[in-house]
Amino acid sequence: MNRHIDRLRRVVLGAVLGIALLGSAQAERIKDLATIAGVRSNQLVGYGIVVGLDGSGDQTTQTPFTVQSIINMLGNMGVQMPTGTNLQLKNVAAVMVTADLPPFARPGQNIDITVSSIGNAKSLRGGTLVMTPLKGADNQVYAIAQGNVIVGGAGAQGAGASVVVNHLSAGRIPAGATVERAVPTALGQGDVILLELERMDFGTANRMVEAINAATMPGQAQALDGRTVQVRAPADPSLRVAFLGRLENLQVTPEQGAATVIINSRTGSVVMNQAVTLQQCAVAHGNLTVSVNTEPVVSQPNPLAGGRTVVAERGEASVDQAGGVLMQVRGGANLADVVKALNTLGANPMDLISILQAMKAAGALRADLQVI
Secondary structure, eight states: OHHHHHHHHHHHHHHHHHHHHHHHTTOEEHHHHEEETTOOOEEEEEEEEEEOOSSOSOOTTTOHHHHHHHHHHHHHTTOOOOTTOOOOOSSOEEEEEEEEEOTTOOTTOEEEEEEEEOSOOSOOTTOEEEEEEEEOTTSOEEEEEEEEOBOOOEEEEETTEEEEESOSSEEEEEEEEEEOSOOOOOSSBTTEEEEEESSOOHHHHHHHHHHHHHHSOTTSEEESSSSEEEEEOOSSHHHHHHHHHHHHTOEEOOOOOOOEEEEETTTTEEEEOTTOEEOOEEEEOOOEEEEEEEEEEEEOOOTTSOOOOEEEEEEEEEEEEOOOOEEEEOOBSSHHHHHHHHHTTTOOHHHHHHHHHHHHHHTOEESEEEEO
């Protein structure tokens, strides 16, 4: 008797754990759903010179700013160029240097940078970026960049032929910039911090408030709107960091997003989410085929005519419109049924775009149709 009871307990416990794991499989951490207000990165940009190229630099006759930059740089180093000097540079390229300054970055830390050619340089491979100040939107210098450019491509040419693999006019320098100035970042104002959801959703905001209050204490968090959640946090900075560390790892199951179909009219891509449903409808979509064919026609003169053989071309054009068969599309309650119903039409992605737009206009497609 006790053996059967223990077995029953194990079965029930396994079922409960399975349900819990199934529910938690869709849960996400707060750090994946929201960000802390004020904790953000800042974009930096600078103008620099890459030297040491193997003849693949800017053509100075077409990029005079490269020559001017070299003259100014040499002047700052004490090298005075004679007036009217015509520099023919092949190993130098003018570039733009961009980087993201992460939050809480301190002076002396290194950040990655991207180097991109702004002239007509053929390749930045093997070049070295000369010391370049990186400025923010306030025109203040926040980092200094310098280092060897890493280009992930390759190219070769000769005898009128050339081969290029990947992109050669842009590269990266890992840890290529040193932070010189920190950006003050405040973790909230007073005794509260704000969590900003990546996507506006009232249901997700409410679930986040419930998860935070359940893990801390009632009233610890409250939703200000569909995107912002206010949380009371310790005033001590060290305690606040520990509090945020625990807060970011809380599990929240987000609400299902609105039914949406995204259509890329340039590539023919169609993407839909799980909430899309389809009502039963009938679709007729005829295919229009236009064919243009050119056939050679040989004109052979008589042997004694003294003429010559002439080859001409005769063009033929035809338009074929296949009959549009009226097909019944069954309504689907989930994404798999919707895809199966649309696949029965046998339409290509471009035809599917027109069909979905017509379904939306007829009220059969229960989703928001967005064309990008």
